[in-house]
Amino acid sequence: MTESVNKVALLSAYDRRGLVDFAKLLVDCDYEIVSTGGTAAELRAAGIDVVEVSELTGAPEMLGGRVKTLHPKIHGGLLGLREDEGHVRQMSQFGIRNIDVVVNNLYPFVETVRNKDVSLFDALENIDIGGPAMTRAAAKNHPNVVIVVDPNDYEGVGRMIRDGLVTQRERRRLAAKAFQHVAAYDTAISSFLRDDAETSDPEEITFGYSLVAKPRYGENPHQSAGIYSLLGATGGVVNAEQMHGIEMSYLNYFDADAAWSVAREFAEAGKHAAVVVKHANPCGLAVREHQIDAWEAARAGDPVSAFGGIVAFSERMNSDTADKMRGLLLDVVIAPNYDDEALAILRTRRRTRVLKVAADDPPRLEVRSVSGGALVQEPDNLDGDEFQDFRVVTERAPTDEEEIDLWFAWRACRFVKSNAIVLAKDRALVGMGAGQPNRVTSVNLSARVAGDEAVGAVMASDAFFPFPDAVEFAAEVGVKAVVQPGGSVNDESVIDAANELGIAMVFTGRRHFYH
Numbered sequence: 057m058t059e060s061v062n063k064v065a066l067l068s069a070y071d072r073r074g075l076v077d078f079a080k081l082l083v084d085c086d087y088e089i090v091s092t093g094g095t096a097a098e099l100r101a102a103g104i105d106v107v108e109v110s111e112l113t114g115a116p117e118m119l120g121g122r123v124k125t126l127h128p129k130i131h132g133g134l135l136g137l138r139e140d141e142g143h144v145r146q147m148s149q150f151g152i153r154n155i156d157v158v159v160n161n162l163y164p165f166v167e168t169v170r171n172k173d174v175s176l177f178d179a180l181e182n183i184d185i186g187g188p189a190m191t192r193a194a195a196k197n198h199p200n201v202v203i204v205v206d207p208n209d210y211e212g213v214g215r216m217i218r219d220g221l222v223t224q225r226e227r228r229r230l231a232a233k234a235f236q237h238v239a240a241y242d243t244a245i246s247s248f249l250r251d252d253a254e255t256s257d258p259e260e261i262t263f264g265y266s267l268v269a270k271p272r273y274g275e276n277p278h279q280s281a282g283i284y285s286l287l288g289a290t291g292g293v294v295n296a297e298q299m300h301g302i303e304m305s306y307l308n309y310f311d312a313d314a315a316w317s318v319a320r321e322f323a324e325a326g327k328h329a330a331v332v333v334k335h336a337n338p339c340g341l342a343v344r345e346h347q348i349d350a351w352e353a354a355r356a357g358d359p360v361s362a363f364g365g366i367v368a369f370s371e372r373m374n375s376d377t378a379d380k381m382r383g384l385l386l387d388v389v390i391a392p393n394y395d396d397e398a399l400a401i402l403r404t405r406r407r408t409r410v411l412k413v414a415a416d417d418p419p420r421l422e423v424r425s426v427s428g429g430a431l432v433q434e435p436d437n438l439d440g441d442e443f444q445d446f447r448v449v450t451e452r453a454p455t456d457e458e459e460i461d462l463w464f465a466w467r468a469c470r471f472v473k474s475n476a477i478v479l480a481k482d483r484a485l486v487g488m489g490a491g492q493p494n495r496v497t498s499v500n501l502s503a504r505v506a507g508d509e510a511v512g513a514v515m516a517s518d519a520f521f522p523f524p525d526a527v528e529f530a531a532e533v534g535v536k537a538v539v540q541p542g543g544s545v546n547d548e549s550v551i552d553a554a555n556e557l558g559i560a561m562v563f564t565g566r567r568h569f570y571h
């Protein structure tokens with residue numbers, strides 16, 4: 057490379073969208089372009105004069121590309137302080153030129169490991185080392201070096217370069233973005249390599265998310281909010297395809313997630329689950345052979361609350377169901393897919409958003425922010441053996457039908473905010489009490505919603521009953537069997553009350569609080 061007074065731009069990018077135009081702009085503004093092999097070839101093919109990094113460093117790219125830009129002539133050029141006499145002297149001594157602009161984005165690690173069968177070798181080959189090193193160096197020295205990691209920034213930065221000044225404020229914004237980019241990248245690598253079974257509570261933890269939607273506001277109109285996807289995730293509600301309807305709000309996502317979590321839990325070969333959610337709690341839920349029946353039974357769980365609800369189906373939605381839903385205001389409908397006719401019917405709804413959600417696994421970790429930090433836990437997954445561990449504690453054991461409903465109610469209870477009570481009959485939720493500061497009120501609420509349907513129903517409670525009163529009240533309204541964890545100091549008096557009232561009761565030995 058010849059000595060010149062021109063500024064230098066180092067371009068080394070895996071994602072080369074828009075790069076040729078940006079490079080042309082740089083050349084127009086008297087920048088010399090330096091690039092790594094693949095990037096240089098693409099720019100040259102577009103008629104741009106490029107100096108290869110290897111020409112600048114005097115060292116070839118080596119080890120199959122593992123070492124390209126890791127050289128003092130690159131990192132000195134990125135890190136040297138223009139105003140520091142010592143730096144200037146050393147740079148001159150070693151023939152290092154200042155680098156003024158860097159464009160870099162990284163090997164596609166996240167895309168590579170999205171393939172569940174990826175080999176460790178392929179995953180490791182796609183960990184970019186030189187890119188993050190130069191991005192970090194440029195970002196550290198951002199008062200002197202402009203670092204661009206996102207093609208969406210070419211336009212704005214290009215305009216400033218043309219005008220002759222990239223402001224310090226903009227340089228700092230770009231540097232923050234660059235460090236975030238590398239941090240998210242490293243997070244994806246770490247979570248891929250980490251064996252969650254062995255390190256369930258690592259000493260340090262980060263999560264990498266990318267913005268997928270910007271709702272107009274958060275929970276309330278004065279709260280700004282963004283919707284983020286976990287890097288590499290393709291399933292789940294935030295990545296769902298919106299097939300119809302107006303923009304999703306923050307709370308639409310929140311409730312849709314609650315509904316989809318229940319539908320996923322109750323998905324069963326040859327059966328259809330339908331769920332109605334209001335304020336993140338399932339107020340209707342049923343499993344049936346035919347979807348239309350599941351829908352009707354789910355809606356009947358709480359016909360009043362179903363108005364304006366969020367509805368999820370475990371299976372592809374058919375036109376009979378879509379037809380049956382006419383006339384009821386619904387905010388969101390979620391299903392893994394839709395028959396053409398069903399979609400055509402749903403598209404006549406003005407206020408309903410329709411989401412097609414890809415199958416996904418439940419999240420590996422749950423995170424909740426609290427003052428000063430976060431709570432991180434394993435999700436409350438149902439243990440496959442939990443049903444086998446049901447222990448009958450009363451004189452009367454549940455009948456076969458009651459047993460099926462007890463298991464159904466117990467599974468549903470996990471998705472209802474504590475203190476949670478679920479009344480169920482014939483694999484349908486008939487009453488629900490959520491989020492009450494005492495259990496008896498939840499029982500009262502569930503019975504009030506169930507009305508006559510409480511007669512012959514079973515009841516699930518997410519945690520033990522501290523006193524017999526809730527069971528006594530349940531018996532009064534016609535409940536026949538109860539499932540609860542047990543474990544209260546008053547278990548004996550609760551069991552005595554159940555025996556006196558002819559109620560069958562099982563203990564699970566495990567509680568499912570959900571706050």
Ligand SMILES: NC(=O)c1ncn([C@@H]2O[C@H](COP(=O)(O)O)[C@@H](O)[C@H]2O)c1NC=O
Nearest residue numbers: 070092093094095122124125126185186187
């Ligand atoms: N090894 C290095 O010194 C190195 N320097 C830059 N890279 C990456 O190589 C890619 C560009 O390479 P190319 O222009 O040859 O296609 C960029 O994604 C860049 O982040 C490197 N590759 C991996 O670490």
